[in-house]
Each structure stands twice: as structure tokens, then as C-alpha cells.
Amino acid sequence: MEILIYGTINSVALALYALGFAMVYGVSRLPNFAHGALYVLSGFITWTVLNTLGLNYFLSILVSFAATAIIGALIYQFVLIRIRGMEISEIIASYAIALAILEGMRWAGFKGMNYTLPVFIEGSTTIAGVTVDVHRLIVVAAGTALFGLLWVFTRYTRIGLALRGMAQDERAALMLGIDSDVMAVVAMGMGSLMAAMAAALLLPLGNIVVESGYNVLILAIAVCIVGGIGSWGGAVLAAFIIGFAQILTVVFIGPHFQQVVALFAIIITLILKPSGLFGQQKELEERV
Amino acid sequence: MTGTDIPILEVSEVTKTFGGIIALNGISFHVKPGEILGIIGPNGSGKTTVVNCITGFIKTTAGDVRFKGRRITGKPPHKIAAMGITRTFQIMRPYYSLPAYKNLVIPLFSPRARKTGGWRGGGKLGDRDTVSIDILEEIGFERDSYVPYKITGTLPTGYLKRLELARCLALKPEVIICDEVFSGLSMSEIASMVPLIERLKMEGITLVMIEHRLRELFQVADRVMVLNFGEKLVEGTATEVMADERVKAAYFGSEQVEEVMKHA
Amino acid sequence: MNVTTEQMRRERIDRGIKVRSDGLYALMSWRELSYLMTPRTILIVGMLCLPLLMPGAYWQRVMSIVCIYAFLAVGFDFLAHYVGLVSLGGAFFIGVGGYFSAILNTTFGLPPLVAIPMATIAGAVLSTILLLPCLPLRGVYFAIVTLMYPLFAARLIEAFDMLGGTDGIMGLDSFPNPMLEQYFIIGMLLMMLFAMRRLVNTDLGLVFRAVKDNDQAVRASAMNVTFYKALAVFIGSLMGCLAGACLAHIYMWSGISQFALDFSILPIAATVIGGSGTLVGPLIGCLILVPASELLRDFGTLRIAFYSLILVGFIVFRSDGIMSWGQRKYEQFERWKKI
Structure with a gap:
């Protein structure tokens, strides 16, 4: 039961990491290696606004959302x-760019264990005999809500439809009057926004450390590759596979190996089915 | 007609699916040594998929491809090419950043070419640059002009199509599978391409030609096969195929058939 | 000025002497010979003189490090621009070479000058085998996976606590004397550089470029693409492992910090700055970047941020790099022409 609950939480976290990366790559074919850096950056912006400007916690989260999205778009x-x-x-x-952001932050003094964000709601609750922090439940709920919102956004709004059009065929989208440069900037801004949202939800669970920038990037890439690039359903499924695999490794083998799981997942996927679980691009490409 | 009846290439019950889409549904046909088989069919009928399945560029879902009686299904593309089945690409794939003649140095570097010595080679490969210019000259690049030395990306389509053929010839092939060598060419370019195809046939090379240009195809092809929605519709001589009602219904507007028939 | 340039066009024309000395048969005068030889001589003599010109042992050591990075950078340049495999994991080669040499030296007691070549070859074989599953991948995918290799190698060594764990392997023999160290590394570098420049102009080099250009066509030409990619990775990792083995003996230590980011990103920066696809450019880039980063050592990790930014600047605004720029100036002259 413990495995099931923590596995789900971990999987949602992974899916949150991957969402922004998948979006930017899907729309503009840009492998955004700065994704993890933006994730950490947004955490530090929240921390700075909260602790030096003394703003309200939720207000500072909103500030960090806006700042990260703008920084992403500007980059x-x-x-x-x-x-x-x-x-x-x-x-x-x-x-x-990722290195510049991360190492710049490290130089500016953001290192060590003393940078933490408060959780949204303190306390814990018990589900089926397992004690879970309320915040982790919020993560799952908010993550699910975010996926739902995104699904609605990409299907029922003009910008969302334009982004999907770009993702499928950029030239055709251009001919239909979609400005691909503007849309790519929008996609990058939204991808950064999602990194910031993931950071706001997940960073209170631990310390803000620069290293997590690299980890988030790796996990995001792992999820995208295993799921098949360009397939959102695949990405979510892959997040669950890797998420549970990680928790199982931690429980049965040891916490050291948690990160190794992602690499093995990638390598196994690439050997067996290079297009990922749901990706069909490679096979279709040959039909030309 | 006794010895030549053994097929050089035999495709039996080949099926290929992409996800849920059935691209090929149990296609069977054979090619006899030295003949030209034409494959026609509307867009999306699976013509290029047949080529990809024979040459190993995609894995077949089911079925068998045999070359001189040996099973070649599932072999990687380079092995199949090394056996002597070569192909051209419909969307041309030359090395755009290299000079034209350097394009042929790459197939000439392969084990097969080293053994056979290239198109005209008698088992011994000379200097690769010289051999490749020789091949280019035979296939219609003017030797003493600057054309073979130009960067491939700057050449017009006609030359690129010839380059595709030249890449096959450099391997001294037994079978060439041409994926739309006529498409995108001007009338005069096609007019100069047809004799080239006929010459290859006279040299004993077996050809499988996938074409949209029916008039030119019927000039050269011994037999024609029609594909539609991944299935084999009919097979026979050009006249037989043209007379078939199903072909007319599936493929041509009836006026076009008459126009083609007038010229055939 | 702005008004006039609108009707002007800049045109670049090859210098006469370049055209004359292009064909080997035309080498009739000392002038043309020296035109060809001068840049090469400057490079070779300059590299050989550098250790003598350096003030003190510290800067001599820096020169060795320059060469270590140059190995990696030339290897990266070769893989990325001649074979089309962008490897972001140069540190992996360094680590593999370093650990091999450390084991050969400490466990089997081989002297450095024997251990280094053996570690180079063994390391290159191992790296190639480990990278085999990734070879069918193209572009982004290959880059992503190679980026992860050094990170996970470090994690695995930590997790299994093998090869000395987090402490690494200590107590390696150093080179017999500093001058030998310098000239061994510089000599190897010049030799490798020469060999690479020869290689890319042979027919085999042409095949590599063809793989980069269009691997489907190479398949259709009856050639095993994976084999040639593996061969290229072997050549590239040969350089990286040689660098790693030398590095281990310079510091007399081999540990997981050899899988660190520095070794992955600096060679790339050097390649871009020096001129990608030129093979000599990466060396020039290293000659600029490594001493600069030594001078910035006091700033800690800021120097990584610093050369990352330089890298971004170059890649966006000056993507041809110093070497290509210099070559253009040397071979061509420019003039404004009215349209």
C-alpha cells in the first residue's frame, strides 16, 4: 500500500517535471536543456521574494511564475x-544557458541545506494505514488538475490549437496564418511556467539545491524518451512506469540506485523501441 | 525460356502494418531475371512500402522475401544491398555537402564494390575517384565539364535522379528497384532517361520500377503490377492491365486510360 | 557610410597565392611553399616552445591541462562535425581512461608510459562497447544519452562503492619528470591532430561525413552504418581516454570528480570558439579558454557560468569561430563592390 501511494506521488512529480520539456520539444523541436535550470531558478525566486521582500507566500509564488515564464520567453x-x-x-x-544559470546561482551563494520553502498546509493524514503529508496529496491533486487544464487549453483555445498545429506540421501551420516564431516563444514561456509550477508544488518537499536542476532535466528527458517524444499520453504512462520503478528500487534495493533507474529505463527503451512507448515518428518517417 | 523462369526476386504474402493502418496486405509477386517489372498504383497504395520491405529499410509484419531462393526477410539494409539488390529513393538522398563524384566514392568503399570493382569493374577496384567519374560519365554527366565536380546541393533534379541510379550501379547490382525515377523530371530529361533504363536492361540488370509516369513506364516494362490500398489488384502486360475494369475504376479516370492507350 | 553600403556588396575572392598553391604540382617557388607551411610551422613550433616560455611550474602544469582539454575538444569536433554524433559526455571518456590507467598503475604496477597507452586503448574499447546501444540514435537523442553517461558512471561508483568509492584511487606514479610529461602530452596531441586531419580527408573520412549527411543513403550503399559510427566513437574515445589517462598521472589520482561537468562543457566551448569542423580550432579555443579559466579560479563556479555565456555568445553571433575567421583572412581578400 505504501508503495502504491508513494509510487503515485512520485509518478505525478515526474510527470510534472516532464510536462514543460515535452511541450517545448513538441512545439518547436527545441530540446530545452535549460528546463531543470528554470525549475531551480523559479524556486530561488520564490525564496528570495518571500524572505527578502517579505511578500505573502502565495503572492511570491505568483511572482516567480511570472518571472520564470518571462525569463524563458526572453531566452x-x-x-x-x-x-x-x-x-x-x-x-x-x-x-x-542551463549551466550559466545553475552555476551562477551556486556562485551567488545558493548552496547548502538552508533554502527551504514552507509547505502549503502542514500536517499529515492517514490513508489505508499509511501516513501521508497533506502537501503530497495537494501535489497529486494539483498535478492532475494541471493536466486537465492543459488538455482543455490545447483543445479549446485558439493559442492551444495553434500550438498543437505547430507541433504536428510547422509549415502547414505557417500557411494557416500561425506565426511560428511567436508561437515558439509562447510555447517556451508556457514550458517555463510549467517548470515554475512544478517547482512551486514540489520544492516545499525538500531543500532547494542547485544539483536538482540536473536531476530534473534528466528525469524529464527520461520520461519523454520512454513515453515517446510528442506523445503526452505516453509521457504520463512513462512517468508512472519510471515513478513506480524508482520507488520499488528504493524499497527493495537501496536509495543509491534511485537515479540509476532513469538511465536504465532510457537505455532499455532506446534499444527495444527507439520511438518510445507511443511515439510513431520513426516508423512513419520511413514511409516518405 | 526454361532457365530464366526461376524468379530472381520472390515476394510472398508480405504484410506491413503501421499501428492500426494496414499498408500492405499479403502482397505476392515475383521478378524474373533480366525483366522489368513496373509497379503502379494511386498515392498511398503502398508502392514505396513494398520497396522498403524488400530492401530491409522497414521490417515486414509478416511474409517472405526471397532473392535467388534465399530468404532475405529481416536482414539489415546494408546486407541486402551487399547481396546485389539496390534501390533509389523517391525523395532523393544524395550527400548534399559533397561534390557529385564523391557521392559515388561511398558505395565504392563498400565491401561489395571492392569485390566486384564497380559497374564495369572486372573484380578489381581502381582509384575510387576515377572509377566514380567513369560511372558518372556513362550515366550522363559530361566528363570534361564542371558538373561532376559541383557540390551536389547545387545540381538540378535531373542530375540528382541520375546520381541515385549511379549509386546503385557503383555496387554492380543484380536488381535495381527504382522508386519514381521519372517523377519531377522535365519531358526532355525523361526522354534521355528512358534509353538509359533500356541499356541497363540489355546489360542483364533486373529492374523493378515504381512509377507514376505511365506512358514511359509502358514503353520499357515487360510486366506491370497494380496496387491499390495495399492490395495487389492485377498483374500482367501493359495492355492486359489497361483493359482491366477494376484498374480503371480504382486508379484512372477513364479519359486518361484512353489517352495512355493511344500512345501505348 | 550606411547610405552607401546599401548599394554595395562585400565580395570575397581567393588570394592568388592560395589558388596557386592549392594544387600540389604548382609548388614551384619558396613563396608558395612558405605560404602553405607558415601556419603549420607556427602551430608546431609554438606548441613545442610553450613549455619553455611558461614562467614557473604552475603555468607549465596549466599547459598540460590545456592539452588534456584539447584532446577532448578535437575528439568532440571530430565526432560532432565529421560524423554527426554530438557527444555531451566528454567527461565519461576522461573518467574511463583515468580509472583504467589508475588500475593498471596501482594494481599491476605498470609505469605511466606503459599504462597510458594501454589504458587508452582499453578505455576506448570499453567506451565504444558501452555506447553501442546508443549508436542508432541521432542528433538530440544521442546528445541526451551521452550527457547522462558520466553522471551515472559517477553515481554507480558511489552506489557500489567500487574503485575506491568517493575517495577515488590514490597514489598513482607521476611522470618521471615534468619536461617529459609536457613533451609526451604535446607530442601526442600534435600527432593525433595530424592523424585526424589526414583521416578526415581519406575515403574513410568521406564515409564518416556521408554518415552525417545522410545515413539512409549509406545503408543503401551496402555499408554498415552502425559499424562506421562505432569506429568513429572508438577514434573519438581514443582521444578522450588518452586525455583521461594522462590527467590521472598528472594529478596522481583518479576519482569521480573526473566525471565532472568541466570536462564535458569546456571542450565544447573551446570547439565553438576556436572554429567547429576545423580540428585545429578546438586547440586554439583551449589555448584561450583554459588559461582564462585558471585566472578566474578564485571565482569558483562562476567561471563555468562565465564560459557558458561566452559559448552562447559565440554560438549565436560568431558561429564560425576564430579558426575559420583566420583562415578566411589568410586565404581570401575582401572588397566592396557596387551593385
């Missing part, structure tokens, strides 16, 4: 858009 507008479509350059540049 895209001023740097990444210039090298759009040059795969090698995109990877290197976004990775370098």
Missing part, C-alpha cells in the same frame, strides 16, 4: 530563436 526570443533548426547549436546553447 528564446533573444538567443535560441537565432539558431532555430540548427540541432547541434540548439543543444549546446540551451545546455550552456
